[in-house]
Amino acid sequence: MSKTEAVVSADDRLSTFQSIYEEHGGYVRKTVYWLVHDDAVDDVVQDVFIRVWRNIDRFRNESSLRTWMYRICVNAAHEHFRRSPRVAEETKIHEPELPAHDEDALSMHEVIRKAILRLPAKQKSVFVLFYKQELSLEEVAESLGIPLGTAKSRLFNARNAFIEHLKRNGVDYEKQ
Amino acid sequence: MRNNDDAKLRSFLARHDMPPAPASRGEWNRILDAVENEESRSLFARALAFAKGRRMTFVAATAVAALLLAVVNQNLTSQPEAPTASSDDMTELYLADASQYFDESAEAPGDAYLELIDI
Numbered sequence: 426m427s428k429t430e431a432v433v434s435a436d437d438r439l440s441t442f443q444s445i446y447e448e449h450g451g452y453v454r455k456t457v458y459w460l461v462h463d464d465a466v467d468d469v470v471q472d473v474f475i476r477v478w479r480n481i482d483r484f485r486n487e488s489s490l491r492t493w494m495y496r497i498c499v500n501a502a503h504e505h506f507r508r509s510p511r512v513a514e515e516t517k518i519h520e521p522e523l524p525a526h527d528e529d530a531l532s533m534h535e536v537i538r539k540a541i542l543r544l545p546a547k548q549k550s551v552f553v554l555f556y557k558q559e560l561s562l563e564e565v566a567e568s569l570g571i572p573l574g575t576a577k578s579r580l581f582n583a584r585n586a587f588i589e590h591l592k593r594n595g596v597d598y599e600k601q
Numbered sequence: 602m603r604n605n606d607d608a609k610l611r612s613f614l615a616r617h618d619m620p621p622a623p624a625s626r627g628e629w630n631r632i633l634d635a636v637e638n639e640e641s642r643s644l645f646a647r648a649l650a651f652a653k654g655r656r657m658t659f660v661a662a663t664a665v666a667a668l669l670l671a672v673v674n675q676n677l678t679s680q681p682e683a684p685t686a687s688s689d690d691m692t693e694l695y696l697a698d699a700s701q702y703f704d705e706s707a708e709a710p711g712d713a714y715l716e717l718i719d720i
Contacts, residue, residue, distance in 0.1 A: 442636075443629075446629060446632065450624060450628075454621055454623075454624055455620065455621055458621035463622075466621065466622075467624075467625075467628070467631075470624070470628070471628075471631060471632055471635055474632045474635075474636075475632070475635050475636060475639055478636045478639065479639070533617045534617050534618075534619045537614065537617055555607075556607075556610055556611055556614055557614060557618075559611060584610070598609070598610060598613040599609060599613075601613055601616070601617075
């Protein structure tokens with residue numbers, strides 16, 4: 426590689442990285458928000474983009490960048506809980522800090538978020554990608570690198586656990 | 602039936618959705634700082650691997666790696682508009698220059714440590 430090529434390549438890499446951040450940062454944050462509690466969102470989003478940086482050359486040839494980004498989000502969230510198992514446990518009783526909104530909406534949002542955060546990690550990933558990010562089951566399976574049948578099974582269990590949690594809090598989502 | 606249930610649940614979740622707090626204005630800079638740290642560690646690891654390949658002692662290899670990293674970083678930051686080579690190339694260049702000061706055939710006690718460290 427010539428000196429000029431080296432410089433161009435480095436500039437190009439940074440420029441590509443910034444484009445990815447600007448284009449994908451929004452839904453990355455939103456996805457991470459449903460996977461980890463508030464205190465960890467910034468750290469996990471940062472971890473996501475460090476992973477992007479490490480693999481940026483592979484990204485350039487990736488046809489479905491968004492699918493890959495979702496996988497990185499999920500992996501970074503899992504890694505966060507793996508590094509801090511106590512945090513995973515605390516998530517079960519964590520009360521999310523939310524900005525001030527309409528009281529009813531805030532209350533329902535809290536119930537929903539708590540129900541999602543309480544799901545086991547693998548079920549939670551499938552649930553968030555399917556119901557919150559509205560991916561198809563095939564896309565969920567591809568994003569997570571799991572067989573379609575596994576994705577279906579996890580979604581089935583996650584959905585039941587989620588609805589059960591809502592019911593325990595007096596919420597029937599079909600009547601809301 | 603199942604599709605209908607899924608649609609209902611999605612609709613319910615969408616109705617009660619609230620966006621997460623937006624990213625702070627400094628997020629991009631923090632990410633860049635983290636990437637820079639990542640690159641520095643990576644460069645240091647490569648320098649150590651090179652030194653290990655040259656069978657330097659652990660202390661010598663670490664010292665050389667740190668020294669070269671400092672030189673490379675200074676070089677990169679002092680000439681921001683005209684970097685002349687990639688970090689990899691520069692590391693190799695400096696290590697090649699520095700290697701003349703070490704006896705590559707020396708069997709030092711510290712060599713054993715080099716086999717143990719996880720780069």
